[in-house]
Amino acid sequence: xxITSAGSNPAxxxxxxxxxxxxxxxxGVTMDNWNFVxxxxxxxxxxxxxxxxALTGLRQHTxxxxxxxxxxxxxxxxxxxxxxxxxxxxxxxxxxxxxPDEEAARDFLLFGRPDVTVVVxxxxxxxxxxxxxxxxxxxxxxxxxxxxxxxxxxxxxLQVDDRALTRELGVPVVPASAxxxxxxxxxxxxxxxxxxxxxxxxxxxxxxxxPELKGAVAELTTRIASVFPGLPNAxxxxxxxxxxxxxxxxxxxxxxxxxxxxxSPAEPATTEAAHLEGVR
Amino acid sequence: MSTSHTAQVExxxxxxxxxxxxxxxxFHEQLVEAVFATAARIADRAVSRPGEKxxxxxxxxxxRLVTSRVWGFPLMFLLFTVMFWLTISGAxxxxxxxxxxxxxxxYPLLREGAAGLGLPWWLWGLxxxxxxxxxxxxxxxxxxxxxxxxxxxxxxEDFGYLPRVAFNLDWLFKKAGxxxxxxxxxxxxxxxxxxxxxxxxxxDSPRERLIAILTNNFALCNGRWPTQILIATLFIGPLxxxxxxxxxSALAVVGVAVLGVVLTFMIAxxxxxxxxxxxxxxxxxxxxxxxxPRILQTLYTSVIDxxxxxxxxxxxxxxxxxxxxxxxxxxxxxxxxxxxxxxxxFNPPGLFVGLNGVILLAYILAIPANExxxxxxxxxxxxxTGTTGVGQGAGVMFDLEDTNQLMAxxxxxxxxxxxxxxxxxxxxxxxxxxxxxxxxxxxxxxxKWTTIASLMPVVLGFAVxxxxxxVWRLMTGAA
Numbered sequence: 001x002x003i004t005s006a007g008s009n010p011a012x013x014x015x016x017x018x019x020x021x022x023x024x025x026x027x028g029v030t031m032d033n034w035n036f037v038x039x040x041x042x043x044x045x046x047x048x049x050x051x052x053x054a055l056t057g058l059r060q061h062t063x064x065x066x067x068x069x070x071x072x073x074x075x076x077x078x079x080x081x082x083x084x085x086x087x088x089x090x091x092x093x094x095x096x097x098x099x100p101d102e103e104a105a106r107d108f109l110l111f112g113r114p115d116v117t118v119v120v121x122x123x124x125x126x127x128x129x130x131x132x133x134x135x136x137x138x139x140x141x142x143x144x145x146x147x148x149x150x151x152x153x154x155x156x157x158l159q160v161d162d163r164a165l166t167r168e169l170g171v172p173v174v175p176a177s178a179x180x181x182x183x184x185x186x187x188x189x190x191x192x193x194x195x196x197x198x199x200x201x202x203x204x205x206x207x208x209x210x211p212e213l214k215g216a217v218a219e220l221t222t223r224i225a226s227v228f229p230g231l232p233n234a235x236x237x238x239x240x241x242x243x244x245x246x247x248x249x250x251x252x253x254x255x256x257x258x259x260x261x262x263x264s265p266a267e268p269a270t271t272e273a274a275h276l277e278g279v280r
Numbered sequence: 281m282s283t284s285h286t287a288q289v290e291x292x293x294x295x296x297x298x299x300x301x302x303x304x305x306x307f308h309e310q311l312v313e314a315v316f317a318t319a320a321r322i323a324d325r326a327v328s329r330p331g332e333k334x335x336x337x338x339x340x341x342x343x344r345l346v347t348s349r350v351w352g353f354p355l356m357f358l359l360f361t362v363m364f365w366l367t368i369s370g371a372x373x374x375x376x377x378x379x380x381x382x383x384x385x386x387y388p389l390l391r392e393g394a395a396g397l398g399l400p401w402w403l404w405g406l407x408x409x410x411x412x413x414x415x416x417x418x419x420x421x422x423x424x425x426x427x428x429x430x431x432x433x434x435x436x437e438d439f440g441y442l443p444r445v446a447f448n449l450d451w452l453f454k455k456a457g458x459x460x461x462x463x464x465x466x467x468x469x470x471x472x473x474x475x476x477x478x479x480x481x482x483x484d485s486p487r488e489r490l491i492a493i494l495t496n497n498f499a500l501c502n503g504r505w506p507t508q509i510l511i512a513t514l515f516i517g518p519l520x521x522x523x524x525x526x527x528x529s530a531l532a533v534v535g536v537a538v539l540g541v542v543l544t545f546m547i548a549x550x551x552x553x554x555x556x557x558x559x560x561x562x563x564x565x566x567x568x569x570x571x572x573p574r575i576l577q578t579l580y581t582s583v584i585d586x587x588x589x590x591x592x593x594x595x596x597x598x599x600x601x602x603x604x605x606x607x608x609x610x611x612x613x614x615x616x617x618x619x620x621x622x623x624x625x626f627n628p629p630g631l632f633v634g635l636n637g638v639i640l641l642a643y644i645l646a647i648p649a650n651e652x653x654x655x656x657x658x659x660x661x662x663x664x665t666g667t668t669g670v671g672q673g674a675g676v677m678f679d680l681e682d683t684n685q686l687m688a689x690x691x692x693x694x695x696x697x698x699x700x701x702x703x704x705x706x707x708x709x710x711x712x713x714x715x716x717x718x719x720x721x722x723x724x725x726x727x728k729w730t731t732i733a734s735l736m737p738v739v740l741g742f743a744v745x746x747x748x749x750x751v752w753r754l755m756t757g758a759a
Contacts, residue, residue: 045568096312100484124569127323134315152569157329164326179574204322206314213310216299223295227288241296243308252289 024188026057027076027083034076034085036195039112041105041136042120043129044091047148049073050178051120051187052088079188082195087114093128095135096243103247109139110233111256116194118187120146123153123160123175133169137203138236143171144190151177170202205235216242339570346441347567352448357534359441363432364537365530368509371424378423382416406606414602417655418594421506426587429502433471434582438573442467447567449541456545457552459488462495466544469499470537473716476501477723487558493720494733495547497712498540503594503650507707508533510654514687515700536708543709543740594651597714601652605645609663623664633742634702634749636694638664643710650713658686661693698752702745709741 042048052058056075073088089108090101109117119136121129126147137143147162165173172190176183193199220238225231240248250256300307345351390412394404436442446463453462461483469476476496483489500508512532517525552558608619619641627637642656690699711734712720721730 094312094315096308126327127319130319130322131315134318152571159328159330161326161328165322168322168325179571204318206311206318210310210314213303213307216303220292220296220299223292227285227292238296239311241293242300242303243311244300249293252293 023080024055024184025078026055027078033083035082036084036115036191037112038084038086038191038195039108039114039117040086040088040120041109041117041132042091042146042148043093043122043125043132046091046120046122046129047178048088048091048120051118051146051148051176051184052086054178054181054184055188056086079192082192084191084195087112092132094132095139106139107247109136111251114140114142116142116144116191118144118146118191120148120178123147123149124156124158126160126165134204134206137169137171138205138239139233141171141201141203141232142194143169143201143203144187144194145169145171145173146178146183146187147173147175148178148183150175150183151180169204172199172201213242342570343444343567346444347447352444356445356448357538359436360537361530361534363429364533365527366432367425367429367505368513368530368533369526370428371509374424374427375420378420379416382420383413387413387416402610405610406603410604410606411599411602414598414605414652414655415595418598418651419591421654422503422594422651423587423591425505425509426502426591427583429505430471430582430587431579434578435573435575438571438578440568440570443567452545453548456548457556457558458491458495458545458548459483459485462488462492462544462548465492465496466499466541469496469501471502473497473499473501473712474719477716477719480723485558487552487556490724490729491548491551491556493723494551494729494736495544497716497733497737498544498547498708500537500540500708501650501713503713504707505533506651507654508536508704511700511704511707514690515697519697532704536704539705540708547736547740598652601645601656605652605656605659608645609659617663619660619663623660632749633745634698634752635706635745636699638693639699639703639706643706647711647714650707653707658689661689665689665692698749702748705748706741706745709737709744711735711738 040048040052052073052075055077057077058073058075075086075088077084077086087108089105092102092105095102095106095109108114117136117140119129119133121133133143133145145165147160147165150160153160160175162173162175172194174183174186174190176187178184190199194201217235217238220241221235224237224241225234228234231237237248237252241252346355387408390408391404394408442464445467446460449463449466450460453460462480464482465476465479467476468479473496476499477493480489480492480496483492509529512529513525516532517529520528605619608622609617611618613621622641623637625637626640630636630638630640638657638660642653642660645656646653711717717730717734720733721727724730724733
């Protein structure tokens with residue numbers, strides 16, 4: 001087991017923001033009795049696996065090429081007395097098109113209902129990465145954006161204003177360089193804040209769709225919301241139905257979507273324990 | 281679920297269908313455009329480039345060079361030759377040192393200890409001569425080259441070179457009717473075929489994925505380098521003056537690896553035009569930015585993740601294989617050991633394809649782990665030739681540090697340059713190891729494709745070695 005940092009801190013220390021990382025207890029593959037499920041999404045090759053390793057203490061193989069994570073990896077960590085299960089999703093550019101990777105990532109966000117979704121964003125390619133962030137924000141409110149690769153952005157002479165991004169997106173945006181373990185404390189704090197409801201996300205929704213669309217979306221959203229009260233993403237479901245998404249139509253028919261209105265997060269429908277350890 | 285609920289759900293779906301037909305077909309595009317426009321507006325506000333410094337051009341310059349039509353392939357070839365050369369020339373000293381420790385120092389101690397305890401000879405023979413020595417050999421032969429090659433490979437991976445290799449090879453794979461991403465899985469196969477087979481999951485199309493699985497074995501995995509390196513050093517190196525020996529041996533190993541890639545293309549081409557016909561999928565491959573590799577972390581993770589894991593697996597297989605080898609050499613039927621009987625049996629077909637009975641038997645005994653082929657070959661050669669003065673007895677693996685002594689032993693076993701060349705070829709083209717076969721079965725879920733993946737390379741291997749032997753005999757006039 002890969003427990004690397006001390007678990008018992010005096011209560012006084014725990015309150016001090018300087019000691020955030022000391023509050024992190026890396027649990028490796030031990031993740032029973034978790035309080036929160038955290039999903040890790042992002043474009044390919046933005047350093048998701050590096051963030052994953054930094055949080056769990058696992059050593060999932062990282063490599064500088066897109067598409068490296070082929071199975072979903074899971075790990076655990078404990079932060080300030082709460083246990084988190086972290087799920088590393090395959091890297092995708094969007095959640096719209098139908099590649100198996102995108103479907104896996106989307107299904108987990110939709111049916112796995114993570115308590116917090118961390119979207120890892122490449123700070124040198126903010127615009128393209130935001131496409132995915134915006135789509136994730138349509139599915140779930142509780143999002144933390146990890147603005148990774150800040151060191152590279154600096155090297156390329158880019159300035160990325162994380163506070164402006166936080167304002168625009170309505171969710172915490174934390175700058176980081178996971179390769180150098182910078183900003184991990186901020187990510188942890190943000191995950192904890194969102195999970196505990198201390199940061200209330202007001203996610204940016206896509207508004208500038210054509211006017212003739214607006215009416216259709218509004219009509220369908222209202223009807224879905226009335227049949228499935230408590231569904232957090234009725235508008236997104238409406239958009240998918242209008243797009244003729246078979247998977248979502250199926251999910252509605254089978255009642256998979258109906259369960260999402262319930263109070264407790266369900267285990268993902270497509271659970272497939274995939275621990276990468278030991279297969280290389 | 282109540283009927284009224286079902287009715288409501290169907291109501292929603294039919295409304296959606298109606299609205300959808302009213303909206304027209306460009307709905308999807310409109311939606312994507314809305315997302316893109318929003319993203320662009322936000323990014324515009326949040327990202328700035330003070331001083332309007334132009335994008336660093338170093339990345340572009342490197343990219344232009346390593347993916348150039350003219351320089352891409354020679355650079356790739358050069359880089360891998362240098363890597364193999366560093367591995368070959370750097371591994372000798374630590375290999376000898378580990379062998380000295382495990383075989384010259386610890387082994388006699390274990391034997392003395394066993395004798396002191398009064399254990400029956402067959403028990404310590406099986407455990408110490410069989411299992412311990414097989415493991416010791418695997419560790420001393422495999423650990424140093426892996427500890428050099430894996431970090432080098434990981435540094436290249438970390439730096440961002442691998443996707444460029446895929447980029448360079450993409451059009452070739454496409455021509456062969458395979459998926460461009462197969463370039464990646466082939467690269468992984470150079471580390472370990474089982475890992476390469478698992479990596480084919482990045483290929484979406486089942487047809488192209490199957491091609492990638494069936495041909496991954498032609499990527500020369502690290503378990504086979506020790507064989508390649510030793511045989512190249514023994515047979516190819518001496519063909520040139522001594523100061524060139526190391527480089528020429530490295531080139532020979534690279535040549536075999538390149539032949540493996542060529543075979544990958546040929547088999548993929550054949551498969552995609554016969555049993556696995558279909559369209560080539562297109563995909564986009566993002567060339568990631570170059571990143572300065574973190575040397576220390578890379579060393580650490582590649583040693584832990586790859587070297588130790590691969591070594592551990594090899595050790596796990598070497599233990600039973602060592603026991604089996606010892607048993608076949610020490611159980612006698614009709615005055616001769618089982619191994620001798622088998623060598624006599626395999627000699628005619630072996631010699632026919634320019635190998636010999638010892639090599640074929642070694643490959644059968646070493647199905648669990650390619651790493652122990654060479655020690656098994658040496659051990660069986662001693663047994664078959666009745667050489668005295670080397671090794672420690674029947675079925676005992678041993679190490680010969682002196683190349684001249686090694687050569688003399690192999691020559692007395694009837695080895696020629698042809699045997700050496702064909703052993704290198706056969707080491708490239710034969711059945712996957714048992715771990716890989718099991719992985720193929722798990723990934724394909726099909727006994728049929730697993731059988732094909734296992735047998736096809738063996739048949740091909742015999743065909744190739746036979747052809748080489750034929751040409752050799754025609755050219756040299758030898759019988």
